[in-house]
Amino acid sequence: MKVRTRPDSGTAEAATASTRRLTRAAAAARRRTRATLIMSAGFLAVIVLVSVLAPWITWHDPLDAELVNRLQPPGWLDGGSWSYPLGTDSTGRDLFTRMLFGVRLSLLIGLAAVACGGIIGVTAGILAGYYDEKIAAVGFGRVADIQQAIPFVVLALAVVASIGPSFRNLILILGVGSWLFYYRIVRGEVLKIREESYIDAAKAMGKSDAGILISHVLPNSFAPVIVIVTLFVPRLIMFAAALSFLGLGVQPPRAELGLMISEGRGLIQQAWWLTVFPGALLAGIVLAMNTLGDWLRERLDPTLRVRQ
Amino acid sequence: MAPDTATGSSQVLAVEGLTVSFRAVAGVVPAVRGVDVTVGAGETVALVGESGSGKSASVLGMLGLFHPDSAAVEAERFKFEDMELSAGRREDLQDLLGTRIGIIFQDPQSSLDPTMKVGKQIAEVPRLRLGLDRETVRRKVLDSLAEVGIRDPEWCASAYPHELSGGMRQRAMIATVMIAGPSLLIADEPTTALDVTLQAQVIDLLATLQEERGTGILFITHDLSLVSEFADRVMVMYAGTVVESGDTEAVVNHPSHPYTRALLESVPRLDGGQVRPIRGRPPDPRDLPSGCPFRTRCDHAHERCEQVEPPTFRLPSGQTIRCWLGEQDGEPC
Amino acid sequence: MLRFLVRRMLHSILVLLGVLFVVHGLLLLTGDPTAALLPPDADEEVRENLRRKHGLDDPFPVQYVKFVGRAVRGDFGDSFRQARPAFEFVSEKAGETIKLGAVGLAISLAVGGPLGALSALRKGTWIDRTARMVAAMGQAIPDFWLGIMLILILGVNLNWLPISGSGDWRHLLMPGLVVALPTLPAVVRIYRSSLIGVLDRDYVRAARARGLKGPQVFGRHVARNAAIPIVTVLAFEVGSIMSGALIAEVIFAYPGMGRVAYQAIINRDIAVVQAYVFMVSLIVVTTNMLLDIAYSMLDPRVRVR
Numbered sequence: 001m002k003v004r005t006r007p008d009s010g011t012a013e014a015a016t017a018s019t020r021r022l023t024r025a026a027a028a029a030r031r032r033t034r035a036t037l038i039m040s041a042g043f044l045a046v047i048v049l050v051s052v053l054a055p056w057i058t059w060h061d062p063l064d065a066e067l068v069n070r071l072q073p074p075g076w077l078d079g080g081s082w083s084y085p086l087g088t089d090s091t092g093r094d095l096f097t098r099m100l101f102g103v104r105l106s107l108l109i110g111l112a113a114v115a116c117g118g119i120i121g122v123t124a125g126i127l128a129g130y131y132d133e134k135i136a137a138v139g140f141g142r143v144a145d146i147q148q149a150i151p152f153v154v155l156a157l158a159v160v161a162s163i164g165p166s167f168r169n170l171i172l173i174l175g176v177g178s179w180l181f182y183y184r185i186v187r188g189e190v191l192k193i194r195e196e197s198y199i200d201a202a203k204a205m206g207k208s209d210a211g212i213l214i215s216h217v218l219p220n221s222f223a224p225v226i227v228i229v230t231l232f233v234p235r236l237i238m239f240a241a242a243l244s245f246l247g248l249g250v251q252p253p254r255a256e257l258g259l260m261i262s263e264g265r266g267l268i269q270q271a272w273w274l275t276v277f278p279g280a281l282l283a284g285i286v287l288a289m290n291t292l293g294d295w296l297r298e299r300l301d302p303t304l305r306v307r308q
Numbered sequence: 309m310a311p312d313t314a315t316g317s318s319q320v321l322a323v324e325g326l327t328v329s330f331r332a333v334a335g336v337v338p339a340v341r342g343v344d345v346t347v348g349a350g351e352t353v354a355l356v357g358e359s360g361s362g363k364s365a366s367v368l369g370m371l372g373l374f375h376p377d378s379a380a381v382e383a384e385r386f387k388f389e390d391m392e393l394s395a396g397r398r399e400d401l402q403d404l405l406g407t408r409i410g411i412i413f414q415d416p417q418s419s420l421d422p423t424m425k426v427g428k429q430i431a432e433v434p435r436l437r438l439g440l441d442r443e444t445v446r447r448k449v450l451d452s453l454a455e456v457g458i459r460d461p462e463w464c465a466s467a468y469p470h471e472l473s474g475g476m477r478q479r480a481m482i483a484t485v486m487i488a489g490p491s492l493l494i495a496d497e498p499t500t501a502l503d504v505t506l507q508a509q510v511i512d513l514l515a516t517l518q519e520e521r522g523t524g525i526l527f528i529t530h531d532l533s534l535v536s537e538f539a540d541r542v543m544v545m546y547a548g549t550v551v552e553s554g555d556t557e558a559v560v561n562h563p564s565h566p567y568t569r570a571l572l573e574s575v576p577r578l579d580g581g582q583v584r585p586i587r588g589r590p591p592d593p594r595d596l597p598s599g600c601p602f603r604t605r606c607d608h609a610h611e612r613c614e615q616v617e618p619p620t621f622r623l624p625s626g627q628t629i630r631c632w633l634g635e636q637d638g639e640p641c
Numbered sequence: 642m643l644r645f646l647v648r649r650m651l652h653s654i655l656v657l658l659g660v661l662f663v664v665h666g667l668l669l670l671t672g673d674p675t676a677a678l679l680p681p682d683a684d685e686e687v688r689e690n691l692r693r694k695h696g697l698d699d700p701f702p703v704q705y706v707k708f709v710g711r712a713v714r715g716d717f718g719d720s721f722r723q724a725r726p727a728f729e730f731v732s733e734k735a736g737e738t739i740k741l742g743a744v745g746l747a748i749s750l751a752v753g754g755p756l757g758a759l760s761a762l763r764k765g766t767w768i769d770r771t772a773r774m775v776a777a778m779g780q781a782i783p784d785f786w787l788g789i790m791l792i793l794i795l796g797v798n799l800n801w802l803p804i805s806g807s808g809d810w811r812h813l814l815m816p817g818l819v820v821a822l823p824t825l826p827a828v829v830r831i832y833r834s835s836l837i838g839v840l841d842r843d844y845v846r847a848a849r850a851r852g853l854k855g856p857q858v859f860g861r862h863v864a865r866n867a868a869i870p871i872v873t874v875l876a877f878e879v880g881s882i883m884s885g886a887l888i889a890e891v892i893f894a895y896p897g898m899g900r901v902a903y904q905a906i907i908n909r910d911i912a913v914v915q916a917y918v919f920m921v922s923l924i925v926v927t928t929n930m931l932l933d934i935a936y937s938m939l940d941p942r943v944r945v946r
Contacts, residue, residue, distance in 0.1 A: 142659060149880075152881075154887060154917070234781075248906075413846065419844055422942055424861070437851070
């Protein structure tokens with residue numbers, strides 16, 4: 001009966017075929033992740049830059065109608081002109097220019113809506129978490145149940161039916177549609193933070209509740225809020241586009257990707273570029289944002305990480 | 309138990325030079341770095357080590373229970389009963405698992421499918437592997453439940469796992485494994501999740517079943533004192549290698565590797581010796597120290613330990629150790 | 642079980658009362674309810690009648706109670722465009738919408754389930770990467786845009802499918818895809834991650850240690866346990882399915898209640914919108930209740946005796 005171990009086996013030199021295969025697979029997976037991230041970040045950087053600099057990049061005005069040049073195809077097609085690289089719409093406005101301004105507006109809507117929902121949700125979450133959890137939890141819990149029973153687009157439709165469509169209403173609808181997510185997370189964090197000893201210390205030093213909330217509780221519940229923000233900016237951009245598409249959001253003649261798709265819809269047979277390009281751009285932006293968001297979420301929130 | 313059968317020709321399991329590596333984010337991690345194990349019919353061998361020492365990885369790896377994309381398993385030799393197989397090859401082991409080789413896991417709570425009735429889970433091996441007819445299977449299930457000491461087998465068979473107590477669950481788990489009468493039973497910390505009374509009951513049960521059927525048992529545990537009561541042989545693992553092994557008596561009464569000694573001193577004993585926890589923590593398998601992996605926690609470490617990982621020495625007292633201290637009286641093997 | 646059902650139903654009723662609160666609030670948000678409920682040319686006497694009938698001069702709680710009292714009888718007032726009860730008008734179209742939602746749900750489960758399963762079982766391979774890419778694309782592609790692209794490719798260029806209206810199953814395919822799109826990635830992702838979690842469980846390892854073959858382990862121990870989180874996710878997705886149905890109905894001129902409500906906004910026919918919101922909530926709440934019951938059947942641990 002032999003019981004012994006070999007000192008030389010299992011070392012790097014003894015690495016065999018299947019072990020080498022594992023090493024290679026792990027390295028390939030890391031390379032792929034890095035490549036996707038770099039591509040997404042690069043694309044988004046270009047998008048942000050271009051939308052900030054939109055007025056200086058293009059040589060057309062997004063609202064300038066030139067009926068003579070209506071429904072021009074993209075530059076590389078027969079009958080197209082490189083003055084209108086992606087063609088023109090039914091009133092002769094340059095599609096490329098409108099897409100630039102459309103992205104600008106979409107990003108703005110995304111940020112404004114996240115800010116709106118974030119402010120409502122974070123405030124409610126901090127108050128509910130720091131003060132009385134029972135009443136707040138029951139109250140907000142019921143609101144959550146009710147809100148879950150009215151789908152977002154349906155709610156938007158109903159609100160627009162009663163107060164009419166406008167940019168301000170769009171932001172409000174998006175904010176109200178998303179505040180609960182911030183509320184839930186922040187409240188949970190605050191309930192944890194409240195038990196920390198530095199809060200007791202601050203109270204003992206005679207700090208006011210408002211002071212404690214602003215200087216201790218708020219900063220410490222920041223990381224999870226960032227996670228939700230990365231999750232919601234692309235989602236809200238998409239919702240805003242959907243509402244504008246339905247005529248419930250941004251109103252003509254402004255340039256917004258969803259609205260442009262809706263305007264191109266009736267002309268799908270004559271001028272496919274009017275719907276294809278804005279939609280593809282919107283999909284690309286949301287894809288890049290989601291990719292980066294997922295990565296960031298994994299970095300900031302290890303509990304969500306799927307075991308490798 | 310029957311140590312005399314172990315030395316006989318009826319070896320159930322013989323493994324040499326087993327290595328297991330895992331794929332991790334940072335690359336490949338060697339978890340088991342060359343381990344030899346033998347288990348004879350009717351023999352109980354204990355594999356002892358802290359978590360992360362590679363004791364479970366050895367066993368699960370050689371039986372092909374890791375996904376081939378997440379772990380690489382190699383061995384110079386892997387013999388079960390009189391079949392030469394290749395270690396970790398699922399295809400080779402498929403027919404043996406469940407019928408000739410049984411495995412009991414640590415936590416009976418999580419080892420039983422929560423959404424399937426207990427009886428149905430016990431019936432899987434006879435029904436799906438042995439292809440017995442429904443009525444025979446039913447009888448076998450009830451018999452095996454009775455055999456593991458469950459008083460109301462009918463009720464137990466039709467209950468869901470969460471409706472059983474912890475001890476009953478482990479008994480039911482043992483029934484799923486013993487129903488086909490395997491010649492090798494692997495018990496991966498089968499008592500860790502149980503309290504002391506249940507621990508003793510489960511070990512008694514395993515011993516009884518072993519005596520009746522001559523099953524070889526490979527018992528994985530972190531608790532050296534538990535092992536001393538019933539194992540024939542002990543192997544102590546550290547950082548993916550076996551650092552000391554031999555007859556239980558020799559290892560427990562004359563522990564010779566500093567790690568084994570530290571392990572024995574770190575648990576409270578009935579004779580009232582002083583409890584001394586082992587200093588430091590087990591090394592990260594991704595970043596093993598040079599030379600002997602235990603040297604960073606060893607009171608006897610000297611320069612040589614840092615440079616060369618010690619070979620294995622056989623001591624006069626019978627056991628083998630993987631430590632330079634063995635060079636004096638022992639002979640290299 | 643009975644007690645669980647009763648509790649669950651009471652909860653649903655409370656939620657619906659809350660929804661009615663919102664629905665009634667919509668009317669008040671308009672500023673002048675009589676202007677919203679009546680055609681612009683209605684004369685003062687008609688307006689006065691309406692005010693009295695709906696108790697619009699009463700304090701809010703009284704108004705609300707009266708509103709609920711009428712709503713439970715299915716009375717949301719008349720659609721002035723249709724000159725008939727708004728609820729009747731909406732509810733006769735509800736069947737089409739439910740059919741469309743069911744088709745969308747079926748597509749997303751039928752495509753997303755296998756995709757998620759393949760992805761988890763072949764984790765790290767090109768199959769997994771492809772499935773995850775499909776999920777990521779599904780999340781990024783706007784559903785309304787997909788609808789138009791489908792019309793362009795399948796309807797106009799290839800002329801395979803009808804681009805609008807309803808009738809046989811072919812009318813349901815494209816709208817069904819649009820409805821399925823937002824839910825599909827969720828199904829893929831959740832099933833993938835829950836499968837990966839379940840595959841790692843001790844009881845799955847124990848089943849494999851019993852020598853069961855891959856498909857046996859999957860069918861007996863993995864598929865069912867991993868499906869439990871999908872049921873939870875679907876509870877959240879019912880809403881997005883109803884949203885998707887609205888968009889699909891508008892794009893494909895599909896005669897469901899979403900399209901009716903959409904046209905009602907353009908006509909400022911608010912009674913129809915109110916009835917629609919309530920109807921959608923009723924569907925969501927009922928479906929959630931059914932999903933809860935399905936959940937307790939899948940998982941014996943939460944089963945209430």
